[in-house]
Amino acid sequence: MSSFRNVLYSMVGTVLLTTPSWGQAKKVHPDNKYAEAELIQKKANGFKGIWYMNQPSNDEYVYKYSGGLAVYPANHRPFAMYAPKVNKTFFCFGGTDDKNSTLLHNVSYFDHRTGKVANPVTLLDKKTTDAHDNPVISIDNEGYIWIFSTSHGTTRPSYIHKSKKPYDIEDFETIAATEMVNGEEKPFNNFSYFQVYPIKGKGFIALFTKYNKKGNRVIGFNTSKDGVKWNEWKVLAHIQTGHYQVSAESNGKVGVAFDYHPDGKGLNYRTNLQYLETADFGETWQNIQGQRATLPLTNAENLAVVHDYASEKLNCYLLDIAFDQKQKPAILVISSKGFEAGPGNNPRNWTFYRAPKNEWKSSVVTTSDSNYDMGSIFIESKNRIKVIGPTIDGPQAYNPGGEVAMWESKNGGKSWALAKQMTKNSAMNHTYVRKPHHAHPDFYGIWADGHGRKPSESYLYFTNRQGDVFQLPRHATEDMITPVKVQD
DSSP states (O other), rough: OEEEEEEEETTTTTEEEOOOOOOOOBBBBBOOOOOOOEEEEEEOSSSBOOEEEEEEEESTTTTEEEOOOOOOTTBBBOEEEEEETEEEEEEEEEOOOTOOSSSEEEEEEEETTTTTOOOOOEEOOOOOOOGGEEEEEEEOTOOOOOEEOOOOSSSSSSSEEEEEETTTSSOOOEOOEEEEETTTTOOOOEEEEEEEEEETTTTEEEEEEEEEETOOOEEEEESSSSSEEEEOEEEEEEOOTOOOEEEEEEEEEEEEEEEEEEEEEETOOOOOOOOOEEESSSSSOOOOOOOOOOOOOOOOOSEEEEEOGGGGGGGGEEEEEOOTSSOEEEEEEESSOOOSSGGGOEEEEEEEEETTTTOOOEEEEEEESOOOOOEEEEEEEESOEEEEEEOOOOSTSSSBBBEEEEEEEETSEEEEEEEEEOOOOOSSSSEEEEEEBTOOTOOOOEEEEESSSSSOOOEEEOOOTOOOOEEEEESOOEEEEOOOOOOO
């Protein structure tokens, strides 16, 4: 009997199972393999980004998405955070070895005084190559650095580490965190798509995903005074088959944008744009008009809806969310006709939403060629707003990423113009431009590159506010490293 392939969805997303002839065992996709991480804590000697692919597509584009995904996905945040007390931007990323054989959780910082970056410390070997397990970073009010090591579903454990000294990346301790579950204290060792923010005088608030027994992505949040003991997880929404979410924080206010997976269509389909916010550490949540939400939301027709993409039969991919100086939110998404790569699902509109008078308005920033292109919003004043992302076609067309560009609006997001093409003539696609929390003008965004259709090396880059691009070396042994400016 000849073999056949089935692409199935499991609790951790897309899993490829090969079912051969009778009597042979099934081969489990690496993303779905159990592994406990190994604590490393030694110099990485350079910036090697993880290369990752998801779901072979059996066409010229090779995969549903792939590339240099060191600061992927959009639902992990932040990857970088500016610390004004020491004038440094601390950041983490998904690293690897020379063979791209494992995912390493690396931590570094940019010293704004010297213009140099620290040789990264490899904190963990996550024992997978799944970039969904990438870490995120936070800094508490005392300056201690926290690394939250996520998981992709329930297959692998999650971890929390805290630096032993404030503003220091050399040595971390493992936190035996707990959360309350039905009134009982349980280990807090599984979380996906983690987004965490320190709130002055209160502790941490984190938005993240839990997978239920059906494999649904259920979104919610939790709080902790000290990062060690976490309260009871509360569900924000569980509409049909679940959600993705992205969030932002400003002066104690947290806003979250989320989509939903329609029943019966699989997890590659996601639609609608919804928004809620809290200004009281998660005690209450409301929409942009101030209407209080009763949690969890369970109906697709609800007070949080910003735009009904479902009625237009369009997918909605969440990119970023940011607050302006008056703590009003702005949201950036990509819409398309379907999940497959290629021109058939064009146009892929980058749509910017803003509600300065508590009514949502939208404008199209630009278009690009992949659902998994990802950029960030930079609100510099009431009227001046930038979007930086890989919106210009790259060498691997219709695969994630491309050439990085800066788009600018001078009228509060009503219209947009190309301000600068930041990378040119690249050999590989640049992917996932991420804005640091409290971004400093000298370290304004960070991303990686990688080949869109085959495994490759991946370099890391950062930009300043002017759009000058700097590359971080894959190999270096000195403690403090001088970035290389990429020539215009």
